[in-house]
Amino acid sequence: MARIRSVRRHRSAGLVVLLFGLLAVGSAYAAVVPDPAVADNSSQSQSIEEGKKLFAVGCSSCHGLNAEGGGNGEGEMAGPSLIGVGAAAVDFQVGTGRMPATQPGAQIPRKAPAYTQEEIEALSAYIASLAPGPAVPPEEAYDVSNATDEQITRGGELFRTNCTACHNFAGRGGALPNGRYAPSLMDSTPKHIYQAMLTGPQQMPVFSDQVLQPEDKRDIIAYIVALQNERDPGGFGLGRLGPVSEGLWGWLVGIGALVVVAVWIGAKGMKAKGSKPPA
Ligand code: HEC
Ligand code: HEC
Structure with missing residues (x-):
């Protein structure tokens, strides 16, 4: 009793108890969870x-x-x-x-x-x-959440070389002979994009890892995902200023166009007046 009390009073007793607790939980867990390999x-x-x-x-x-x-x-x-x-x-x-x-x-x-x-x-x-x-493919093969701008740009080049002939430059899809078509890629998930390249469904060629290495595939996916995000700039994106800048552009271009038209009408009016000989 005396010893326990003195241990308990000891400053590091709390830490010891905590370590024992963790150890106990750990071994209980190991006992309950079967060997992962098996x-x-x-x-x-x-x-x-x-x-x-x-x-x-x-x-x-x-x-x-x-x-x-x-x-x-x-x-x-x-x-x-x-x-x-x-x-x-x-x-x-x-x-x-x-x-x-x-x-x-x-x-x-x-x-x-x-x-x-x-x-x-x-x-x-x-x-x-x-x-x-x-x-x-394992998840990290098509995880493009941290893709850099260079990777996306590189993916764009590979996409234009290998995919646009059928899927259109913006990934919107296109018609093929005999009533067939290459579908739009706007709703494809990264995993399915990877697998489509790997397995070449229907008219689509197989892009084996010799033709497009895993990094190439990942960069192409990063580019397609960037296209998908561009398509709907609304979303919940905190970092996406799409709608604001688009609105601003629309406004500037719209007003700009009105100004140009106004100037043109004005100039035409002046010219007409000036060139028309007085009756
Ligand atoms: C020769 C034409 C052709 C080329 C080149 C091509 N595809 Fe395809 N792709 C197709 C066709 C056709 C399908 C539809 C297959 C089906 O429905 O079974 C398809 C389907 C897909 C799909 C599935 C879409 C979905 O979600 O349902 C993805 C993703 C895809 N292609 C990505 C690519 C990528 C990436 C490239 C370039 C590396 C590429 N394709 C090159 C013809 C092509
Ligand atoms: C009504 C008939 C039918 C049924 C049912 C069907 N398939 Fe298919 N499947 C086809 C045809 C036809 C093709 C060839 C499609 C093409 O080339 O577009 C095909 C193609 C496939 C392919 C692609 C093969 C390749 O070379 O890449 C896979 C994989 C597949 N089927 C799996 C399945 C699985 C799994 C099921 C059950 C869940 C299933 N299919 C049910 C008719 C069927």
Whole structure:
């Protein structure tokens, strides 16, 4: 008792108690949370199982029971084999709502996704388990929140060289032969932009990492995001003075134009008066 009291009285006792507390919480946590490596493995195979089931229900009618391609006849659209397309293609196709396709047409349109992100991950894990293919890129590969002006400018140059032929210089999209089109990029998320380059849906070429290195892809994304932000300068942006400066410009240009017109009318009137010989 005496010893405890003296410890308690000691100035650093509080710190010791705190350290012990942290240690206790830490080891309790370690005991409760399973080893991440083990957890990852079993959740991975669970995810593949889950994806296989989802695939059988929602995708196999067109892509075949084992994703080998085909379809089961009778008015069903045949889908291509998905062996080796990789998780990135599945995440892109299902995440942009293109898949599951609902009706035949020149091109399967983008729509609201029919699956949750967790289900999409399961479907992706299943397809990736069949054969190697492009993986879903890690978040830092397409995080452009800290992009510098140089990166955006460089991305703009790469965009003009590689993308504008189909998607238009402002990323608004454009028509292609046979009723097909390159869609507008104004609502594309950075992840989907990365995956579109990686997997080349439909008429779009694949831009492998040899053609456009990961930094190139990231800079292109930074440029597209800058275009997207430019399009709607309202937003909640605290740092964006878009509407103010635009309003000011409009005002200056508008007034300027009025002044020019007034001067022109005045000058024309003078000239007309001056040149017309008195009757
Ligand atoms: C109604 C038929 C149909 C259904 C259902 C369907 N697909 Fe497809 N899928 C297609 C067709 C057709 C294409 C080729 C599209 C194209 O080239 O535009 C395609 C293409 C794809 C691709 C792109 C392959 C590549 O080479 O990049 C992926 C990935 C895909 N489908 C995944 C799925 C998944 C996952 C599901 C279930 C959630 C699904 N599809 C359901 C018909 C279907
Ligand atoms: C030869 C024409 C062509 C070129 C070049 C091209 N694309 Fe595409 N792109 C397409 C077509 C066509 C689609 C639509 C595919 C579909 O619907 O399955 C598409 C789709 C996309 C999408 C998906 C849009 C969405 O959110 O639904 C993105 C993002 C994209 N392209 C980005 C790019 C970028 C970035 C480049 C340059 C590095 C590029 N594309 C070059 C034709 C092209």
